[in-house]
Amino acid sequence: MNPDDLFARLREATAPTEIEALQNGIWQHWLTTHDHRLDKHLEVGMRAMAAGDYTLAIAEFDVLVQARPAYAEGWNKRATAHYLRGEYRASIRDVQQTLRLEPRHFGALAGWATMRRMLGDTAGALRLLRRLEKICPHQPGLQAQLRDLLEQLDNPES
Known part of the structure; x- marks a missing residue:
């Protein structure tokens, strides 16, 4: 299956095992230079x-x-x-x-969001995770991360 088809299925996938299998299929394409x-x-x-x-x-x-x-x-x-x-x-x-x-590189988006969060840029991390959400809305743990970041932005002192 080509990467575009895998990405289309990834947007629809809800089961963690299916998401992982689709992402692994995408990684297989990414991990060869030919x-x-x-x-x-x-x-x-x-x-x-x-x-x-x-x-x-x-x-x-x-x-x-x-x-x-x-x-x-x-x-x-x-x-x-x-x-x-x-x-x-x-x-x-x-x-x-x-x-x-x-632009659909979910690994790069997640990694950059982690760095932004570590560097104290909550809003930047949120923007990156929103981009990730468009690619894989049911990524395990993603919604919890988004809620956490939104809560941090709503309550900056906590």
């Missing part, structure tokens, strides 16, 4: 990130974004590695590029 050499850099970078070697991961993802700047997942993976290393500005720059290339 170039064996670049797929290898992606794989090495992901393994390095899983092992906590964020410097190596970023170096591998650098190769991806330089060789294929239109490949959204290269930017997203590098954003994740920057985030895990505590480099939020660099992560946000890469997330923004990810979303320019793939």
Whole structure:
């Protein structure tokens, strides 16, 4: 099934297992460059990130974004590695590029919302989660996060 069909079904899906299966199908499309050499850099970078070697991961993802700047997942993976290393500005720059290339990237939207929330930008986090809601309205936990952010905006002292 192509990604557009998966996204259409994702908007309608309500069961957590169905949502997860559809998102996994989308990730399968995102996680291939259709170039064996670049797929290898992606794989090495992901393994390095899983092992906590964020410097190596970023170096591998650098190769991806330089060789294929239109490949959204290269930017997203590098954003994740920057985030895990505590480099939020660099992560946000890469997330923004990810979303320019793939505006429906639910992982990038959720990650950016988390960073905005951590940085005290409740309104910014809310805007990003509203964008996520249009893509996957029944994402488990999303409605609770939205309610929490709205409550924080209504009661800034609490």
